[in-house]
Amino acid sequence: MSNSPSELSRRTVLRRAAVAGALAVPAVSFLAACSDDDKGGDTGGTAKTPTNPFGMKEDATVEVVIFDGGYGQKYATDGLEPNFKTAWPKATVKHTATQDITALVQPRFQGGNPPEFVNNSGTKSMDFGALVADEQLADLTELWDAPSVDDPNKKVRDTVFAGTVDAGSFNGKPFVLYYVSTVFGIWHSGKLFKDNGWEAPKDWAGFLALCEKIKAKGITPYGYAGANAAYYQWNVILVQAAKIGGGDILKNIDNLEDGAWTNEAVVKAASAWGTLASKGYINPAFEGLKHTEVQLQQNQYKLAMYPSGDWLEGEQAATTPKDFEYQLAPVPAYDGSDKLSPGAVRSAAGEGYFVSKSSANKAAGLEFMRQMLSKKSARAFTEITEAHAPTVVAGASDGFAFPAGVKSSQAALAAAGKDVVTLFFDGWYQDLDKEARAATNELMFGRIDGKAWAERIQKKADAIKKDASITKFKR
Amino acid sequence: MRHGKYPFVAGFLFLPVLLYVTFVIYPTLRTFYISMTAWRGFSVAPKWIGFDNYKQLFDDDRFWQAIKHHLELLVALPLITIAVALFFAFLLNVGGGSKGGVRTGVWGSKFYRVVFFLPQVLAIAIVGVMFQTVYRPDNTGLVNGVLTKLGFDPVALLVNKNTALWAIMFVAIWQAIGFYVVLFSAGMASIPAEIYEAAELDGASRFSLFFRVTLPLLWDTIQVAWVYLGIAAFDFFALVNVLAQDGGYGGPDGATTTLATELYYAASKSKLGYASAIGVVLFFLTLTFAALTLRVTKRETIEY
Numbered sequence: 001m002s003n004s005p006s007e008l009s010r011r012t013v014l015r016r017a018a019v020a021g022a023l024a025v026p027a028v029s030f031l032a033a034c035s036d037d038d039k040g041g042d043t044g045g046t047a048k049t050p051t052n053p054f055g056m057k058e059d060a061t062v063e064v065v066i067f068d069g070g071y072g073q074k075y076a077t078d079g080l081e082p083n084f085k086t087a088w089p090k091a092t093v094k095h096t097a098t099q100d101i102t103a104l105v106q107p108r109f110q111g112g113n114p115p116e117f118v119n120n121s122g123t124k125s126m127d128f129g130a131l132v133a134d135e136q137l138a139d140l141t142e143l144w145d146a147p148s149v150d151d152p153n154k155k156v157r158d159t160v161f162a163g164t165v166d167a168g169s170f171n172g173k174p175f176v177l178y179y180v181s182t183v184f185g186i187w188h189s190g191k192l193f194k195d196n197g198w199e200a201p202k203d204w205a206g207f208l209a210l211c212e213k214i215k216a217k218g219i220t221p222y223g224y225a226g227a228n229a230a231y232y233q234w235n236v237i238l239v240q241a242a243k244i245g246g247g248d249i250l251k252n253i254d255n256l257e258d259g260a261w262t263n264e265a266v267v268k269a270a271s272a273w274g275t276l277a278s279k280g281y282i283n284p285a286f287e288g289l290k291h292t293e294v295q296l297q298q299n300q301y302k303l304a305m306y307p308s309g310d311w312l313e314g315e316q317a318a319t320t321p322k323d324f325e326y327q328l329a330p331v332p333a334y335d336g337s338d339k340l341s342p343g344a345v346r347s348a349a350g351e352g353y354f355v356s357k358s359s360a361n362k363a364a365g366l367e368f369m370r371q372m373l374s375k376k377s378a379r380a381f382t383e384i385t386e387a388h389a390p391t392v393v394a395g396a397s398d399g400f401a402f403p404a405g406v407k408s409s410q411a412a413l414a415a416a417g418k419d420v421v422t423l424f425f426d427g428w429y430q431d432l433d434k435e436a437r438a439a440t441n442e443l444m445f446g447r448i449d450g451k452a453w454a455e456r457i458q459k460k461a462d463a464i465k466k467d468a469s470i471t472k473f474k475r
Numbered sequence: 476m477r478h479g480k481y482p483f484v485a486g487f488l489f490l491p492v493l494l495y496v497t498f499v500i501y502p503t504l505r506t507f508y509i510s511m512t513a514w515r516g517f518s519v520a521p522k523w524i525g526f527d528n529y530k531q532l533f534d535d536d537r538f539w540q541a542i543k544h545h546l547e548l549l550v551a552l553p554l555i556t557i558a559v560a561l562f563f564a565f566l567l568n569v570g571g572g573s574k575g576g577v578r579t580g581v582w583g584s585k586f587y588r589v590v591f592f593l594p595q596v597l598a599i600a601i602v603g604v605m606f607q608t609v610y611r612p613d614n615t616g617l618v619n620g621v622l623t624k625l626g627f628d629p630v631a632l633l634v635n636k637n638t639a640l641w642a643i644m645f646v647a648i649w650q651a652i653g654f655y656v657v658l659f660s661a662g663m664a665s666i667p668a669e670i671y672e673a674a675e676l677d678g679a680s681r682f683s684l685f686f687r688v689t690l691p692l693l694w695d696t697i698q699v700a701w702v703y704l705g706i707a708a709f710d711f712f713a714l715v716n717v718l719a720q721d722g723g724y725g726g727p728d729g730a731t732t733t734l735a736t737e738l739y740y741a742a743s744k745s746k747l748g749y750a751s752a753i754g755v756v757l758f759f760l761t762l763t764f765a766a767l768t769l770r771v772t773k774r775e776t777i778e779y
Contacts, residue, residue, distance in 0.1 A: 109517045130515035130745035226634070228722035285619075288612035288634040288720070430744070437721065438728040 053146035053370070054363035061092040062364035063115035065105060069122045070314065071180075071351065071385045073097035076119075079380030084371045087149070091364065100124040109136055114356035116365030120176075121351055128352060132170045138355040140165075140174040143366050149374035156373055163422060164392040167349045171473060177369055178349030179381070180389045183310045183328065183409040184235055185345055190325030190404060192219075192301055200329035202342050204240075204272055207332040211281040214304045222276060222305045225294040226287035226445065229308075230437035231426060233273070233444055236307045239331040239346050241269040242421045246339040250423040255474050256465045261458040262451075268334065271450030274443045287445045299324060307331070309350075313405030314387030326405030330412055344419035345412050349392050428473045435460040503758070510751035521748070528752035538753075540729045541737055544640060548711055548733075549764070553704035556648050557697060560655035563591060565685055567656065568663045569671070588660070592653040599650065603717030606646045610718070633718060636730040643714050643731055651707070655700055662696035663689060698772045702765055709761045712736060734760075 048055040062084075066076045073095075081093045096115070098104045102124045108114045114136065120126055131137050144157035144165055157165055161181060168176035188200065196217065201207040211221035224233045242249045245265025252260035260266075276282045283303075286294055295312065297303040299319045306312075313326040320326070333342035353372075355365035371377060378396035382388055388406055390397045402410060413420070426433035436457050443453040464470055510528055514521035532538050567580040567588055581587075594602065609617040612631035619629035632642040666689065674688050690697075712735035716723040724740055725732025734757045741750035 106516055110519060112519065126517075127515070127745035131517060134515055134517040136517050227720050227726075230721075283613070285611075285613035285629060285631065288610075288631045293611075434721070434724075438726070441727065 050147050050152055052367070054142065054366040056088070056091075056361070056363040056367045058088060059090045059092070060088075060361045060364040061094055062117060062361055062368050063094040063096070063359075064368065065101065065115045065118045066095070066097040067101055067119045067121040067125070068097040068099050070311070070387065071381075071389070075381045075384040079384050080368075080372045080377050083374065083377045083380065084368055087371055088367070093368075102126050109134075109356075112358060114359050116359040116361050117353065117355055117368050119351070119353050125352075128176055128354075129170070131354070132175050136357055137175040138357045138362055138366065140168070140177065140355070140366075140369075143177075143355075143369055144174060146366075146370055149371060156370060159373065159394060160392045161349070161394055163347075163420075164349050166475070167422075168352065175354060177353045177373075178351060179353060179372070179391050180349065180351040181347065181392050181413075182350045182389075183345055183347045183413050184239070184308070185310070185328040185330050185409065185412060186236065186305050186307045186332075187298070187312055187405070188305050188327055188329065189298070189301065190327045191321075191323050192304065193327070198304075200327070201332045203333045203335055205335070208279075211276070211279070215281060219301065220283045220297070220303045221281040223282050223286045223294055223297075223303050224307055224444075225289050225291040226441045227290045229291040229294075230440045230444075231433060232291075232307045234436045234440045235346065235423075236331050237269050237273050237440070238266070238423060239344070239421060240272070240334060241266040242346075243331070243338045243340045243342070243344050244268055244334045247419075247421045250421055251475060253461075254423055254425045254428065256425075256429075256461055256472065258462075259458065261461055262454045267450050267454045269450075270443060270453045272334070274446070274448075274450045274453065277444060277446035282444060284445060287441055295319075310406060310409035311350075311387060311389070313403060314385075314389070317386065326403075326408070328405060328409040328412055330416070340419045340421070341416070343412065343415045343417075344421060345416045346422060347413055347416075347420045348422050424473070424475060429461075429464050429470065432457070432460055432464055506751045506754050506758075509748055510755045512748045514747045514751075515745045516747050517745075524748070528749045529756075531749065532752050532756065537725075537729050537732055537737060538734075541725070541732045541734045544731065544733055545709060545711070545760070547640065548644065548708035549705055552644060552647060552651075552708045553701050556651050556655055556704055557700055559648070560652050560700075561659055561690075561693075561697075563587075563652065563656045564659035564663060565689060568660050569684065569689060570681060588656070591656045594650045595653040597650070599713045600717060602646060602650050603714050606714075606718060610642060633720060634727060636727055639719070639727060640731045643718050646714055646718070647707070647711070651704065658700060659693060659696060662693045666692045694772075698769070701772065702768050705764050705768060706761055709757060709764065710735060712739065 046052075046055050046057055064076060064081065066073045076097070077095060081095060084093060085091065094115075096104065099122060101118065101120055101122060105115060105118055105120075106126060120128065120131075128137075144155065146156050148154045148156045148159045150159065164178060165174050167178045168174050186200075193199065196213075198210060198213065201210045214221040224230070224236075238250060238253070241263070242265075245263060249260070249263060249265055252263070253266075277284070291308075294303065295306065295308075295316055296319055298306045299316060299321065310328055313320075316326075330343050330345045333340075333344075353369065355362060355369060359365055372381075373393055375393060375396045378391040378393035379400065381391050382397045382400055388400070388402055390402070390406065390410060426436070439448070439453050439456045442448045442456075443450065448456070465472075509521060511523060511525055512521035513524045513527075567584040569579075570581050597605075608615075610632050611617075612619060612629055612634060614620050614623040614629060616629075618632070623629055630638075632638045670688055670692070671684065674684055679687065711733045715725055715731050715733055715736050716739065719731045719736075720726030721728075723736075725736045734753055738750050738753040738757070741747075741753060
């Protein structure tokens with residue numbers, strides 16, 4: 001995730017969202033009809049055994065399409081594919097990498113001969129919801145229930161972080177593997193904070209006090225990019241709301257429960273963040289800037305705190321001073337009466353992979369996916385990619401020397417313990433995400449207050465709930 | 476000769492017609508068909524849903540927002556562009572007075588001609604990226620760099636809902652003017668010098684030269700320009716995509732959205748049926764506009 005394709009790596013994370021839900025895919029209701037037959041189960045296969053759980057033919061060819069974006073393709077050619085070959089010496093891997101997944105893969109679906117294994121990511125990725133609705137993806141239940149590579153007594157689903165299977169499920173059925181573990185929070189420069197004797201604030205009063213100190217130094221205390229990254233900010237507001245009122249706050253929002261947005265905790269958090277503009281803690285010009293422009297200001301020590309996911313360090317590698325030392329801190333808690341611990345964070349799995357249902361060697365595609373979930377392959381991913389991103393495979397990166405930023409985000413995740421929250425609504429209902437972004441810019445740049453913010457988004461949520469043409473999701 | 480004429484003509488036409496049918500007629504008809512389906516781009520047989528996409532479209536606020544923007548563009552874009560381009564073309568070709576009975580442009584007109592045409596040579600995406608920098612809302616932007624130096628508060632033209640569309644339209648006009656200056660210059664060059672001479676002998680001022688001679692004789696060219704610009708107003712996409720808030724999706728809050736923007740986003744979310752429906756609407760709007768303009772502006776051509 002280093003230099004120019006960084007835009008893409010951000011998208012990969014977006015993809016998670018775009019994923020977690022099936023997007024506004026009116027057709028997901030077909031799912032029920034589609035996937036129970038699973039006739040593809042033994043396509044191109046032989047007998048199923050514990051070491052060959054999908055019955056893959058030993059000399060099968062598996063076509064692997066990799067998105068050559070933030071994570072590059074080297075992790076596949078130098079890591080995943082050699083490891084697969086070691087396990088299956090007679091098999092052939094046909095490797096392709098592209099930045100335009102849609103252009104390469106979509107015609108193959110229309111032609112009825114899709115590649116077995118696809119890393120569907122980047123700005124030009126295909127819509128997962130549409131793929132699921134059109135019954136193009138292999139049901140991964142079989143994969144998650146198969147014995148794992150490292151320990152045949154353990155199912156694959158028990159070797160990955162909790163929530164991984166759910167993140168790639170569509171109304172209960174798993175279709176997508178999200179491979180990279182992502183933590184969200186607020187970034188600062190370890191050097192800047194150390195030099196000034198500042199510390200990441202724990203609660204809201206501490207946050208405001210710190211902002212005042214930073215402002216006194218002539219640095220913009222806090223900011224996000226209004227032009228295209230307003231969702232970073234609603235994420236912050238909602239995570240704080242979850243700390244105030246508990247994880248169910250977000251669950252209710254995802255499930256479109258009545259009054260989920262106008263809940264007291266959400267309004268309290270929004271009102272708090274909405275005061276930053278009037279206090280001069282946020283630069284009004286940020287509303288018209290893009291994420292890279294604001295991130296650059298942080299790298300130039302003109303901005304102290306910036307909310308984002310932990311892909312940021314890799315994305316900014318080229319413009320970050322050597323001694324900048326990225327540090328991720330959890331979103332500040334509100335006060336002592338919060339329901340979750342101050343260290344609670346939002347974490348999710350990102351970067352999607354799927355196996356095509358109607359490909360010639362579906363079993364080989366599933367086997368490739370099983371192999372990539374081994375500790376050895378997962379570690380190779382973390383070591384080879386420039387972002388050194390940890391994967392969802394538990395324990396795979398133990399002892400690996402992460403760069404400062406990822407190290408801090410991993411530490412935050414560990415410290416959060418069971419207080420890890422997640423949300424999916426932006427992927428399920430894109431119109432709601434759009435509305436939340438627009439409202440968040442209004443709030444953060446001082447045109448409406450927290451209550452009006454919540455009511456505006458609630459109105460949209462209610463409209464979506466009433467609209468029968470939009471498929472609903474539950475978690 | 477007469478005998479084999481039709482096979483001969485048809486023989487020549489066969490290839491172009493084949494290409495035209497394959498690459499224009501067929502895709503157009505196919506779009507009509509897809510707009511009646513719930514196609515998402517993967518299945519071989521799209522599901523037929525009749526006019527549902529259109530119903531959904533006409534219920535969508537953003538669609539009407541886009542239509543409103545097209546109407547604004549349709550009036551402002553041609554009007555301003557043509558007015559400014561005509562003015563410049565007149566100055567460059569006729570405005571300088573006459574030398575030895577030949578009308579010339581103002582001093583330095585050869586240089587200005589190049590300057591005006593320059594933006595036209597730049598790709599539209601590059602122009603967009605350039606204006607991102609011009610409009611940037613802090614003091615690193617061109618406009619605000621100057622404003623803050625002069626002690627004014629910075630303005631966020633693309634962020635403010637009331638100015639965003641106009642800011643983008645300004646870029647379109649800035650880019651288009653050069654082409655129309657050249658177009659009108661060519662038109663003016665074909666106006667016979669004797670007419671100007673005669674008018675001048677009768678004591679016509681530059682003002683009446685322009686309105687009484689140049690404008691009527693250029694009418695055909697202006698009409699063509701109007702149709703071009705009108706179509707450009709319907710086709711307004713690239714600049715919005717590069718410059719608008721919300722990652723190019725017609726932001727802030729839909730204040731700069733156009734049909735093409737809506738189409739692009741629908742297509743990128745695999746709503747291909749819906750996107751096709753927008754395409755069909757756009758097709759008919761553009762067609763209607765072109766036909767209407769040609770009809771309304773029809774005048775008797777002056778032979779000279």
